Every structure is written in C-alpha cells, then in structure tokens.
Amino acid sequence: MEAPTIPFAALAVALLIMPGPTNTLIATCSAIAGFKRALLLLPCELGGYILAISTYALGLAAIVNATPAALIVIKALAAAVLLVVACRLWLTDGHAENAGDPVGPRGIFFTTLCNPKALVMGLAIVPELAHGHSQRIIPYLVGLCALTPTIGTGWVAMGALLGRGLLRVTSPKRVARLGAAVILGFAMAIIATAALPYCCRCNLRAAGANCPYASSATAH
Numbered sequence: 001m002e003a004p005t006i007p008f009a010a011l012a013v014a015l016l017i018m019p020g021p022t023n024t025l026i027a028t029c030s031a032i033a034g035f036k037r038a039l040l041l042l043p044c045e046l047g048g049y050i051l052a053i054s055t056y057a058l059g060l061a062a063i064v065n066a067t068p069a070a071l072i073v074i075k076a077l078a079a080a081v082l083l084v085v086a087c088r089l090w091l092t093d094g095h096a097e098n099a100g101d102p103v104g105p106r107g108i109f110f111t112t113l114c115n116p117k118a119l120v121m122g123l124a125i126v127p128e129l130a131h132g133h134s135q136r137i138i139p140y141l142v143g144l145c146a147l148t149p150t151i152g153t154g155w156v157a158m159g160a161l162l163g164r165g166l167l168r169v170t171s172p173k174r175v176a177r178l179g180a181a182v183i184l185g186f187a188m189a190i191i192a193t194a195a196l197p198y199c200c201r202c203n204l205r206a207a208g209a210n211c212p213y214a215s216s217a218t219a220h
Contacts, residue, residue: 008121009143015117016151021082021186022048022112023155028089028179029103030156031163032172038156044105046148048112049121050141056122057137075194078114082187085111090180093173103179111183116190 016023022045030038064071085107092103112118121144166175 008140009147012121012144012147013151015120016147017154018117019182020115020117021085021183022108022115022117023152024179024182024186025085025089025103025108025111026152026155027159027162028176029108030159031166031175031179032103034163035156035160038159039153041103041105041108042149042152042156044108045112045152046145048109048115049118049144049148052113052115052118053122053141053144056119060122072194074119075116075190078116079187079190079194081110081114082183082190086180086183086187089183090177092176103176 026038026041026045029041060074064074088107089103163175166178
C-alpha cells in the first residue's frame with residue numbers, strides 16, 4: 001500500500017464506523033427485517049459511496065472551489081433526500097415485507113449517495129487527480145471496496161442485536177420511527193451547516209453597516 005493511501009484508509013475506517021444516515025438505515029433494516037436480509041443491502045451502500053466519491057473527485061470538487069454557493073446547493077439536495085427517506089421510513093408499518101422501500105436497496109443507495117462522509121473521503125482522492133495521477137485513485141477505491149462491507153456487516157449485526165431487544169418491548173413500527181427520527185436529525189444537521197456560512201456573512205455585513213468606526217473610516 002502506497003503511503004498516500006494509509007491516511008485515506010484510516011480516515012475511511014473512522015468515518016465508516018461513525019454513526020450516520022447510511023449506518024442508521026442499515027441498522028434499522030437489520031432490526032426490522034433480520035441479519036440476512038440487511039446483508040444484501042451492503043453492495044448498494046458500496047455503490048453509493050463509489051459513485052459519490054468518484055463524482056466529487058472527478059469534477060464536483062472543481063465546481064465547488066470555483067463556486068462556493070454550489071456546496072450549499074449540494075447540501076440542500078442531500079438534506080432533501082434524507083428528509084424523504086426519513087418521512088417514508090416514519091410512515092412504514094415496520095414489518096419486513098412492507099419495509100423494503102424506504103430501507104431497501106434504492107433507499108440505501110440514495111441515502112449513501114447523499115451521505116456527507118462520501119464528500120469527506122473524496123477530499124483524499126482529489127489531490128491525486130489534481131496532479132494528473134488518475135490511476136492512483138485505484139488503490140483508494142479497492143480499499144473502500146474491502147472496508148465498506150466489512151464495517152457495514154458490523155452495523156448489520158448491531159442492528160440485529162438491538163432489534164431482538166427492542167422488538168420485545170415495542171412494535172416494529174416504533175423501531176422504524178426511531179430510525180426515521182435519527183435520519184431526520186442528520187438532515188437537520190446538514191441544513192444547519194449549509195445555512196451557517198450564509199447567516200454569518202449576513203451578520204458580518206449588518207455589523208459592518210452599524211459599526212461607527214467603519215463609517216468614520218469611510219468619511220476620511
């Protein structure tokens with residue numbers, strides 16, 4: 001393994017282990033539908049990460065750097081998708097045969113596609129492409145193909161264990177709604193990070209307009 005891929009592997013492991021929209025959805029599916037059925041969703045998670053990282057590394061990063069407002073649009077779209085997933089998960093009855101849509105392959109894929117973790121991992125690939133080393137991204141993607149299913153299996157197992165305990169004291173519908181509430185929280189966090197820079201700029205402009213030192217400097 002080349003030296004540049006070592007930090008990426010460490011970053012990928014840390015990010016994939018952390019709770020997030022995709023891990024929440026996978027754990028919820030495992031709790032509702034069982035371990036074996038949730039395992040079938042891991043290729044969809046991997047596909048979402050690879051597509052998101054490749055898109056960011058191959059061109060989206062340049063657009064964001066040239067137009068900072070593009071990042072706000074991307075975050076808004078990502079938050080919108082997560083809101084849709086959360087709403088559909090909230091409305092499901094929680095039974096395995098009826099929970100396949102929000103926590104099925106399509107739901108996992110689009111949730112992962114909008115996962116901010118993918119953009120963070122894409123930052124490790126961008127420098128290689130910026131220097132014209134497109135072939136060097138292959139070890140990154142190979143490592144991701146090995147790490148994502150491995151860590152995803154851990155989340156599937158944890159979801160199955162939690163599901164056994166939760167389903168003894170509550171209904172599958174409430175388990176699904178718990179997962180929906182967590183995903184809603186992640187969507188709200190993305191919206192907040194998108195709105196914060198804009199709010200800060202507005203406050204700075206307002207402070208500058210009301211600052212007596214700024215007006216006196218302009219007069220001189």
